[in-house]
């Protein structure tokens with residue numbers, strides 16, 4: 499068996515022509531185990547426009563909030579880099595498709611740059627269609643299904659100039675953009691994701707102000723952002739269903755992130771753990787996926803009570819009217835989910851401080867910790883907790899009536915080494931969790947997407963943290979993509995459909 503594996507492996511990875519995988523026998527041990535995946539389960543890899551494209555001002559593209567951040571505040575980026583060129587997928591997308599093909603991925607999740615299509619306002623830049631048409635056609639030619647995220651952090655600067663997600667105008671702007679994208683690409687794209695990680699976009703961008711657009715409106719901005727983002731999502735969903743779904747027959751969902759939580763010690767009740775999950779995942783999932791809709795009760799009650807104690811005239815969490823609740827509820831054919839890590843929680847028993855600046859964190863009244871035995875990645879926030887992925891999938895099943903789930907991101911950061919054994923270990927343990935959730939717990943997980951196919955610009959960490967199955971030579975004009983050991987590992991997983 500391993501000889502066959504080795505031969506097919508060499509076919510894809512041209513062994514002897516520069517790329518060597520001496521650890522091939524280790525991979526065989528992996529492929530004989532019993533954690534399987536259903537026939538129609540899809541394996542893929544993920545990227546986002548700003549992180550890989552480059553071509554930041556080409557063919558009429560306007561600036562996004564990430565162009566603005568990297569150009570005006572280089573000190574915020576760990577290595578003071580920008581993604582003006584980066585992996586240059588704008589010109590070298592065929593190399594990305596080639597890399598996907600080599601591993602055997604069945605789908606590719608990428609995002610479209612909104613400010614290419616609408617650079618400075620509501621006037622379309624049709625030139626920008628070319629790049630995405632070429633990319634989509636190249637994927638289909640190679641039997642790789644495109645999974646398209648409409649918005650992955652890179653809001654057009656002109657939308658931000660009007661307040662971005664703090665101004666309800668963003669809803670109509672997003673709907674116009676979504677309409678354009680569905681019309682232009684919907685004949686070939688059957689999986690749509692409206693937004694990526696609203697929790698991070700809103701808490702980091704509009705609450706703590708540590709990511710673009712750097713708005714520090716702690717305890718207020720993140721909730722307004724979340725509110726209008728949910729409405730923008732729902733408006734795109736309704737538009738797709740009423741105008742496009744009948745002919746195009748695609749599915750549309752949203753990608754949420756969120757950790758899973760465990761009690762720090764025996765004094766921590768289930769209610770406290772549940773509270774942690776609701777403040778994180780539930781904030782965006784409850785309005786869309788729950789039976790009744792609206793924000794989680796624990797968030798409504800807690801933020802209302804704290805707002806009162808602070809002397810505010812009304813709750814910092816926007817009220818969702820019955821009409822809005824109905825409008826947002828059920829607006830997803832599937833739940834896209836990014837899983838990276840988990841945390842331990844306990845209640846913060848300190849007294850309420852009326853003079854403290856409110857924040858999402860203080861609203862949770864929780865203290866978040868990690869377990870010393872959890873292996874840490876290069877990223878400060880990333881600890882390997884594979885059990886958390888299994889448990890959150892079971893939680894989705896129980897909480898939201900077993901929705902279709904597409905895992906849209908899962909991955910490990912390191913220093914960029916080719917011999918990336920820790921990444922292989924992370925992927926393997928997390929794939930086992932997914933397999934168990936499907937086979938033992940009957941969770942409706944339809945696919946798994948790893949982050950990422952290539953090393954790329956990791957937001958404020960610049961190019962210092964590497965998540966790719968392929969490394970990219972950033973100093974070469976050709977930006978060669980070179981397979982890491984994990985690419986070979988994943989190739990075998992897909993080929994054997996088991997871990």
Ligand SMILES: *[C@@H]1O[C@H](CO)[C@@H](O)[C@H](O)[C@H]1NC(C)=O
Pocket residue numbers: 846847848849850851854860864865
């Ligand atoms: C616990 O709450 C108090 C009062 O709100 C706050 O000052 C403190 O920073 C919190 N502790 C942690 C670890 O979050």
Ligand SMILES: *[C@@H]1O[C@H](CO)[C@@H](O)[C@H](O)[C@H]1NC(C)=O
Pocket residue numbers: 971972973974975
């Ligand atoms: C990257 O490309 C440059 C320029 O072509 C070359 O000199 C260098 O050796 C390459 N680095 C690696 C690690 O292949």
